[in-house]
Amino acid sequence: MRTTDLPEIRKLDLFSSMNENSFSNLMNAAYLQTFPAEMQLIAEGDTADFLFVVVEGCVELHANANGREATMAMVRPIGTFILAAVLKDAVYLMSARTGAKSRVLMIPAQNVREAFANDDAFARAIVQELANCYRGVVKDHKDHKLRTAVERLANRLLKYHADQGETGEVQLPYDKRTLASLLGMTPENLSRAFGTLKPYGVVVDGARVTLTDLDGLSGLAKPNPLIDERKA
Amino acid sequence: MRTTDLPEIRKLDLFSSMNENSFSNLMNAAYLQTFPAEMQLIAEGDTADFLFVVVEGCVELHANANGREATMAMVRPIGTFILAAVLKDAVYLMSARTGAKSRVLMIPAQNVREAFANDDAFARAIVQELANCYRGVVKDHKDHKLRTAVERLANRLLKYHADQGETGEVQLPYDKRTLASLLGMTPENLSRAFGTLKPYGVVVDGARVTLTDLDGLSGLAKPNPLIDERKA
C-alpha cells in the first residue's frame, strides 16, 4: 500500500468518517495493484473476496448469460465496486475487467466486514454509498425500460457534455464498442443511431463529437433528472 | 398503529435487531393505513416523506418518462420500499400505487433517519436491506439486457413455479397487463410470447398456467441463479 495514495482514499465519502484505527486496519490489509488493460479482475459467481476501489484508470463491470454479454457499468476514479456482495458475503453478480491500465485497491472482504461490525461511522457511510449505488442502478433500469436506443444515446451525449463543461464538444470516454454495450445496443446500431442524430446537430469525428444544436437534441432526448442526474 | 401488527413488523430483518426504544419511537410515529386498489401512494419526484412497509395486499412501483410508463417492481407482504430515498433525504425515483386493497405502514422519513443515526443495530440492518434491494435491481437489469422477451417470460414462469411448490401448475400473481409491463413488453407481445411457449408445454387458461414439459422449458429459459435467485 503506497502511502501517497492514502489521503486520497481517506477522503472518499465511504472512508472519511471512519475512525483512524479501523481505517489503518483496512489499509494494512489492502493491496494496491496495477493491472494492464483488459485484465479480468473478477468473474460473476465467484465468492466476494475483495472490495475494489479504482484509484486510476477504469474498470468495466459486465455480465454474461445465454451466450450474450452486456456492459453493466463503468467505474472511474475514485469509485468502488462490488460493495453489496462483500457485505452480504455472497457471490459477485457481475464480472469486472480493466478498460485501461489501472491502479486498483483491493481490500479483503473479511476486513471490510470486520470494520463494518466494529465501526459505527463506517456502517453509516456504507449505507450512503449503497443507497447511491442502488439509485444509480434504478436510473439505468429506467433508462432502458422507458427509452429507445436513440434516446439513450442522445441523453448520454448531453450528460457527457455537461460533465465536460458545456463546450459544445464531447469526447467519448470509451471506444464505441463499449459505449454501445453500455447503452444496450450493438456497435452497428450505435453507428446508425449517430446517423439518426445528425439532423439534430450531432457531428461525429472518431471519439470527438460536436453538438451544434443543443436545443434540438434536448428536444429529442427529453432529459430527465430522475434518470440522468447522477446526484439526485 | 394497531398493536396486533407490531410483532409481525418487529420480526422483519430490518427491524428485528434494533433496540426496543428506537422501535417504539418509530411505531408511535407511524400510521397503518388501508388503501383501496389502484390508489396512488407516491409520485416520482416527490420528496421522500415516508418509508413504506406493505403489510397486506400488494404495491406496484412504476416510473414514467417520454409519455411511456413501466412497472419496475411489485412489493408484496412483508416488504419495504423507497428506503434509499428516505435515507438520502432525496426525491422518490419511482411512483407507487396499490395493486389491490392493501394495508400499508407509513413511517415518517424524519423518524427513520433519527433511528438510523441513534441506533447502531438499525444502521447495520439497513445495510443488509439496501444490499438486498441493490442486488435485486442488478438482477432485473441483467434480465433485461441479456434476455429476449420470451426468455424472460419462461424464466418468470419457472420462478413462480418454484415459489408455488413445484406442482406443475402456476397461478399468475398479477393480471397479464401488469405482468407484461413488469417483464418489459406490451400486453400483445405477452400474449404472443405465451403462444411461442406452447411447444414447450406451457398451457394457459386465464391466470392458471400448466407446465407439462419442465425440461423443455428450462432448456429454452436457461435459468441462471445470478439473475433469477432472489436470495443469492
Place this chain on the structure above:
DNA sequence: CGACGATTTGAATAGGATCAATGGGAGTGG
C-alpha cells in the same frame, strides 16, 4: 508497407410495437 482491429455501411431478418378489430368474462342494473 502490411496486417489487424475498430468502425461504418448495406441487405436481409427477427423481435417488438402499434393500430384495429374481435372474443370473453365480471360486474351492474333492470
Place this chain on the structure above:
DNA sequence: CCACTCCCATTGATCCTATTCAAATCGTCG
C-alpha cells in the same frame, strides 16, 4: 335471471426498431 356494458385479453396486419451477417473502409501500430 338476463341483458348490457366495460375492460381485459387475444388475434391479425402492418410498421418500426434493432440484430445478424457480410463486406468495405479507415486508422493504427509493428
